[in-house]
Amino acid sequence: MTLGYAFIKPLVAVLLILVVAVVCWLLFNWYSSPDFEISELKHGSVLEFDNGVSEVKAKNSKLTVLTYNLGFAAGPMQETLADDHPESFYTDNLDKFIGFVKSKDVDILLLQEVDLNSKRSSYVDQLEYIMDRLGWGYAAPVVDWDLYFPLRKEHKIVKATVVLSKFPISSNEYTLTSCKPNFDNILLNIFYYPLLWKSTMQRVSIIVGGNPIDIYNVHLCVWSRAARVEQIKYLAKWINENPSGRDFIVAGDFNFQAYIRGTPIPTVDMSKTPFMKQLWDQVPEISELYSSKSSDAQSIHNQYTFPERKHRYDFMYYSANIQVLDSEIDSSIDSSDHLPIVATFKLK
Numbered sequence: 001m002t003l004g005y006a007f008i009k010p011l012v013a014v015l016l017i018l019v020v021a022v023v024c025w026l027l028f029n030w031y032s033s034p035d036f037e038i039s040e041l042k043h044g045s046v047l048e049f050d051n052g053v054s055e056v057k058a059k060n061s062k063l064t065v066l067t068y069n070l071g072f073a074a075g076p077m078q079e080t081l082a083d084d085h086p087e088s089f090y091t092d093n094l095d096k097f098i099g100f101v102k103s104k105d106v107d108i109l110l111l112q113e114v115d116l117n118s119k120r121s122s123y124v125d126q127l128e129y130i131m132d133r134l135g136w137g138y139a140a141p142v143v144d145w146d147l148y149f150p151l152r153k154e155h156k157i158v159k160a161t162v163v164l165s166k167f168p169i170s171s172n173e174y175t176l177t178s179c180k181p182n183f184d185n186i187l188l189n190i191f192y193y194p195l196l197w198k199s200t201m202q203r204v205s206i207i208v209g210g211n212p213i214d215i216y217n218v219h220l221c222v223w224s225r226a227a228r229v230e231q232i233k234y235l236a237k238w239i240n241e242n243p244s245g246r247d248f249i250v251a252g253d254f255n256f257q258a259y260i261r262g263t264p265i266p267t268v269d270m271s272k273t274p275f276m277k278q279l280w281d282q283v284p285e286i287s288e289l290y291s292s293k294s295s296d297a298q299s300i301h302n303q304y305t306f307p308e309r310k311h312r313y314d315f316m317y318y319s320a321n322i323q324v325l326d327s328e329i330d331s332s333i334d335s336s337d338h339l340p341i342v343a344t345f346k347l348k
Contacts, residue, residue, distance in 0.1 A: 030190045036179040036227035044172035047139045049131045064344045066106045067251035071336035072115040082154040087122035093335035098133045100333045104342050109164040112219040112253045119155040138165045140172035140204045145197035161200040163217050167208050174202040179221040182263050218252035225269040236282035251316040285320035289327045305339045316341050321348045
């Protein structure tokens with residue numbers, strides 16, 4: 001008994017020291033970090049898939065683009081970060097989405113929340129799954145969450161923001177934004193802050209018909225309007241640094257007036273001018289499919305892309321030299337809790 005106690009006593013002391021050290025680090029990390037921080041610009045990888053596809057020619061200068069928060073193919077209602085579903089649930093949702101993309105004859109996909117190798121989606125590499133079945137040749141991923149949760153059912157999560165293309169991709173640049181969460185419980189904020197995903201802004205240059213077009217794929221911070229405002233300013237500056245006359249498309253999940261379960265309804269944000277106005281103020285002659293500089297929040301949400309709240313989180317902007325031929329927010333697909341936006345453009 002005495003020998004056992006002599007062995008356990010220092011072990012308990014070591015464990016106690018470790019717990020205190022972790023708590024101190026969490027507190028220091030929380031109180032010493034800014035509310036949000038946009039990282040320096042980084043260069044990401046460009047993947048080429050051997051799908052036996054020769055270079056695709058532009059369809060009479062027409063280009064069909066789709067943006068979709070895939071929500072790791074977890075269906076129209078997500079209760080947690082890892083609802084209990086069999087692998088077939090996710091692959092069926094992916095198959096529905098792939099069929100939808102083919103039916104719309106899409107050329108470029110801007111996707112958010114794509115799982116690459118996560119337990120919650122049965123370790124299916126969703127990017128590879130989609131590319132193999134579409135038969136496309138090019139993709140540009142940005143991993144914005146790669147973590148192991150030993151004490152939670154999610155365990156391993158690897159999530160990415162991705163541009164997929166029929167046409168060659170020449171470059172992939174991105175920046176990640178870390179944001180402090182705003183749960184009602186401050187202890188949850190302190191604990192989860194170092195474990196949470198980053199927010200992505202990505203610029204991918206694609207060669208269409210011999211000419212480059214810049215595709216900005218964004219998934220803005222869900223936790224903070226202030227962070228989203230700064231991200232939009234960064235995005236506007238980034239666009240304005242482009243070579244003069246180069247066409248561009250900006251699309252993705254802007255998390256306009258968004259909030260997640262367990263956080264307060266953002267009443268202050270909802271009372272303010274839509275933060276996307278910064279793009280119209282700072283980027284000359286930019287347009288959006290279903291809104292304008294003068295649109296108020298209610299008119300914006302009338303074209304909702306998040307059915308659960310009937311809010312519009314997803315947008316698609318385009319430069320002055322691009323003509324919109326057709327567009328839709330399609331409610332027929334339920335692979336995610338978001339709705340896709342599809343637009344066909346004519347390039348000049």
